[in-house]
Each structure stands twice: as structure tokens, then as C-alpha cells.
Amino acid sequence: MANRTRTPCVGICSTTYGDDVCRGCKRFSFEVINWNAFKPEERESVWKRLEKLKSQIMASRLKVFDSKKLEESIKYFQLKIKDDLNDLSKAFEVIKQVSESFNNLDEFGVDVFEKNKSLTSLKEEIENELYTLSKAHYEKYFIEPLNRNKSM
Numbered sequence: 001m002a003n004r005t006r007t008p009c010v011g012i013c014s015t016t017y018g019d020d021v022c023r024g025c026k027r028f029s030f031e032v033i034n035w036n037a038f039k040p041e042e043r044e045s046v047w048k049r050l051e052k053l054k055s056q057i058m059a060s061r062l063k064v065f066d067s068k069k070l071e072e073s074i075k076y077f078q079l080k081i082k083d084d085l086n087d088l089s090k091a092f093e094v095i096k097q098v099s100e101s102f103n104n105l106d107e108f109g110v111d112v113f114e115k116n117k118s119l120t121s122l123k124e125e126i127e128n129e130l131y132t133l134s135k136a137h138y139e140k141y142f143i144e145p146l147n148r149n150k151s152m
Contacts, residue, residue, distance in 0.1 A: 007035055008050060020143075026050060026134040028142065051089050053133050057126055058088040066109030070094070073108040092126065099123040 012024030015032045022032055031038075031046055038046075064070055064087040074081050074090065081093040091110050098105075099119035105112055112122065 008047065009035075021131065021135045021138050023131055026053070026130050028134075028138050049137070050134075051085060053130055053137070054092045055086060055088040057129050057133070058092050061114070061122065061126065062088075062091060062105070062110055062112045064088065064091055064109060065111050069107070069109030095119055095123050095126065 008025040008027055009032075010024040012022075013032060014023040015021075015029040020029050021027070022029070025032070027035075027046060027050070035043070067087050070087060070090055071083075074094065077098070079094065079097050081090055081097070085093065091105070091108070094105065094108055094110070098108075099122070102119060104115075105119070112119075114122070
């Protein structure tokens with residue numbers, strides 16, 4: 001099991017306002033509320049789901065052509081990115097952290113497919129898609145089964 005940070009929280013929680021899926025970390029409201037009571041394998045399951053969704057989104061938008069360069073640049077620019085993430089998830093975190101400062105990600109070993117798109121726009125699109133996918137996952141696997149059980 002990977003050595004994960006204490007929580008995926010990014011300090012922008014919308015579950016306190018009634019959202020079923022947090023707009024910040026993309027966890028489900030019950031995951032946010034019960035995080036400290038979760039067993040390590042439950043936490044790891046949440047981490048894996050989030051990483052899988054991020055990787056799915058990133059694979060359609062960019063390619064990491066040099067993993068070593070990605071690692072070196074993360075260290076050089078002192079970005080706070082965990083080394084237990086896969087390359088696509090690291091690229092996601094890079095975009096979140098440098099979208100305002102960089103025009104492209106070449107020095108990170110990352111090739112963005114849409115060359116004319118700003119990193120800020122790309123970041124917003126990725127965040128929105130991650131939220132949409134997380135919400136769809138929540139509705140399919142938690143809301144629909146509850147509704148089916150009520151009608152039985």
C-alpha cells in the first residue's frame with residue numbers, strides 16, 4: 001500500500017454547503033466527513049479512484065514523454081507533489097500549480113495535445129471534468145443503488 005498523505009483535501013470544501021461531491025478534492029461528502037474514521041484500505045481505495053479518474057482525463061489531453069524530466073523539474077521548482085502518484089497524476093498536479101506561471105510544459109517532459117490552449121484554460125477544463133466524472137461515479141454507485149432499494 002502506498003504511503004499517502006493524511007487527506008486529499010485541498011482546502012476548498014463545498015460539502016459544507018451541501019454538495020454531494022467536494023468541488024475541491026472531488027471526494028464524496030461521506031468520505032470527507034468520515035475520513036479520519038476510515039481504515040487505511042478504505043483511504044487507499046479513495047486515493048486510487050481519484051488517481052484513476054485524473055489519469056483517464058490527462059491521457060486524453062497530454063503525454064508525459066520524459067518521466068525523469070518531470071521528476072527533476074518538480075524538484076527544481078520545489079512543487080509540492082507526492083512521488084507516490086503516477087506520471088499522469090503528477091502532470092495534473094503540475095498544471096494545477098504552474099498554470100499561471102508557464103506557457104507550456106516542455107521543461108517538465110510533458111507534451112500537451114492542444115498547443116493553442118492556455119494552461120489556465122486547460123486546468124479549468126480538467127478540474128471541471130474531474131468534478132463531472134466524480135459526480136457521475138457518486139450518482140451511479142451510491143444514489144442509484146439507494147433509489148433501487150427504496151423502490152423494492
